[in-house]
Amino acid sequence: MNLVLPHTGRRVPCEQCPLRALPAFRDFTPTELRFVSGFKTGEMTAEPGAVILSEGAHSAHLYTLLSGWAFRFKTLADGRRQILNYMLPGDLVGLQGSVIGEMEHSVEALSPLVLCVFQRDRLDELFGGHPGLGFDVTWLAAQEERMLDNHLLSLGRRTALERAAYLLSFLHQRARMVAPNAARIELPLTQQHVADTLGLSIVHTNKTLRKLSNLGLVRWLGGACEVLDLERLMVVADWEGLHDRKRPLI
Amino acid sequence: MNLVLPHTGRRVPCEQCPLRALPAFRDFTPTELRFVSGFKTGEMTAEPGAVILSEGAHSAHLYTLLSGWAFRFKTLADGRRQILNYMLPGDLVGLQGSVIGEMEHSVEALSPLVLCVFQRDRLDELFGGHPGLGFDVTWLAAQEERMLDNHLLSLGRRTALERAAYLLSFLHQRARMVAPNAARIELPLTQQHVADTLGLSIVHTNKTLRKLSNLGLVRWLGGACEVLDLERLMVVADWEGLHDRKRPLI
DNA sequence: CGGTGAGTTGATAACTATCAAATCTCGTGG
DNA sequence: CCACGAGATTTGATAGTTATCAACTCACCG
Numbered sequence: 001m002n003l004v005l006p007h008t009g010r011r012v013p014c015e016q017c018p019l020r021a022l023p024a025f026r027d028f029t030p031t032e033l034r035f036v037s038g039f040k041t042g043e044m045t046a047e048p049g050a051v052i053l054s055e056g057a058h059s060a061h062l063y064t065l066l067s068g069w070a071f072r073f074k075t076l077a078d079g080r081r082q083i084l085n086y087m088l089p090g091d092l093v094g095l096q097g098s099v100i101g102e103m104e105h106s107v108e109a110l111s112p113l114v115l116c117v118f119q120r121d122r123l124d125e126l127f128g129g130h131p132g133l134g135f136d137v138t139w140l141a142a143q144e145e146r147m148l149d150n151h152l153l154s155l156g157r158r159t160a161l162e163r164a165a166y167l168l169s170f171l172h173q174r175a176r177m178v179a180p181n182a183a184r185i186e187l188p189l190t191q192q193h194v195a196d197t198l199g200l201s202i203v204h205t206n207k208t209l210r211k212l213s214n215l216g217l218v219r220w221l222g223g224a225c226e227v228l229d230l231e232r233l234m235v236v237a238d239w240e241g242l243h244d245r246k247r248p249l250i
Numbered sequence: 251m252n253l254v255l256p257h258t259g260r261r262v263p264c265e266q267c268p269l270r271a272l273p274a275f276r277d278f279t280p281t282e283l284r285f286v287s288g289f290k291t292g293e294m295t296a297e298p299g300a301v302i303l304s305e306g307a308h309s310a311h312l313y314t315l316l317s318g319w320a321f322r323f324k325t326l327a328d329g330r331r332q333i334l335n336y337m338l339p340g341d342l343v344g345l346q347g348s349v350i351g352e353m354e355h356s357v358e359a360l361s362p363l364v365l366c367v368f369q370r371d372r373l374d375e376l377f378g379g380h381p382g383l384g385f386d387v388t389w390l391a392a393q394e395e396r397m398l399d400n401h402l403l404s405l406g407r408r409t410a411l412e413r414a415a416y417l418l419s420f421l422h423q424r425a426r427m428v429a430p431n432a433a434r435i436e437l438p439l440t441q442q443h444v445a446d447t448l449g450l451s452i453v454h455t456n457k458t459l460r461k462l463s464n465l466g467l468v469r470w471l472g473g474a475c476e477v478l479d480l481e482r483l484m485v486v487a488d489w490e491g492l493h494d495r496k497r498p499l500i
Numbered sequence: 501c502g503g504t505g506a507g508t509t510g511a512t513a514a515c516t517a518t519c520a521a522a523t524c525t526c527g528t529g530g
Numbered sequence: 531c532c533a534c535g536a537g538a539t540t541t542g543a544t545a546g547t548t549a550t551c552a553a554c555t556c557a558c559c560g
Binding site: 460 | 537538539540541
Binding site for chain 3: 202203222
């Protein structure tokens, strides 16, 4: 099922982007909005398991995730895989590659995706003509850096149980930001994904998640996870949570 | 010994910056150089152990490391510490805080430091008046993100021995870039720093480093480490090494 | 109905942490 | 000059955590 569908024409005009209406995103000026709209080449969809970008590639494209979940990962020569971070609606996909050149990680779809496509060689225009948007790109990069800092703290210094609690509360918060009114939030993950994120074996991950289940903090639903008690999960993880500053949507 | 000396007046004019002459850094146009020079407020020095920036602070400053080594870290409530990355000459210090607002990590000097000081509220001018420099800031952020990706892979999926090999070869390469002609390179680290970077206990770190020593790959010199065989170290780590693209120096 | 992927469990092995106690270096005060 | 203390490194013994192996259940699907 590893297919990436070819670009289809533009569908959602940026001015009516459903994401942009969410309180998590800052308002853009009409000028900014016009530029972003012109920056967008089209849309692309992908099915779960599809590899959007591969390590080593020099992609001509930069994307913004419009809907669905994806993740970034790296692998060692013998196949050990580490998931670096997750991508949710509103996240830029492929920025590292666009800015530096070659991709050093891969990106895979977790759920069905819709992506907005941009031409990476027009990034210059963005920085040149819209300094505010240029700053926004840096802001997003700094934000990603922060998440990675937290993940590093987790892998380096938290126990298996604390790590799991951190990851699930982190993902729940992120999901909540782009689905503020959802009655229930399901994280579209398998335990294998959790294991590859936490740096644990699949078996130990299962035993650890079971503990969280038994404590009543989460519930596992074949191929997805539901957070039942965010507060206590964050206490177990000793994690403050994400701040709720408005973010740019490019 | 936790003192941060107050800012002293400008000493090294950017046009004659010794770092800028190194092949690792890209040439700046006279215009760019003039702006950066005007962007610089002064210099600051710090002694080993001094905390330059603290978690939670809203610093008015942004720095570039002119000489010396520093590191970024986060701690859990009970004191467990995780070193996130190291900073060497040419690195921006405090960018995350400057772009987003509040610092979510601390920065500590590893050796005596000299820092160039910038006013963070003039970052707008940089993006507005010099898109190329704005892009450079993003480039540097993307570069940091890449290093963190590699560290995450290490903590998540490498064994203790592989992690140590990765860290020491990584630091040796970074040091080499800013000291291309040095006969010998010494990494100014204690084993405690290595432990806090690798997510290992100090005892196990010691035993692991001893193995690398016994293999003839590194040599430990109270408070510093010398890499003896970079090639084999990188083989042990299954690591490709850093690319040698020219980088901006702001 | 067989097959596949996901989740679960128990037994055992491997790795890493913790505890305790040395050694060593180096700067300081006597 | 030497004794002393602090920090860094080293080592062995033991405990705790996590990985690996093997087997099994369950839901789902062609």
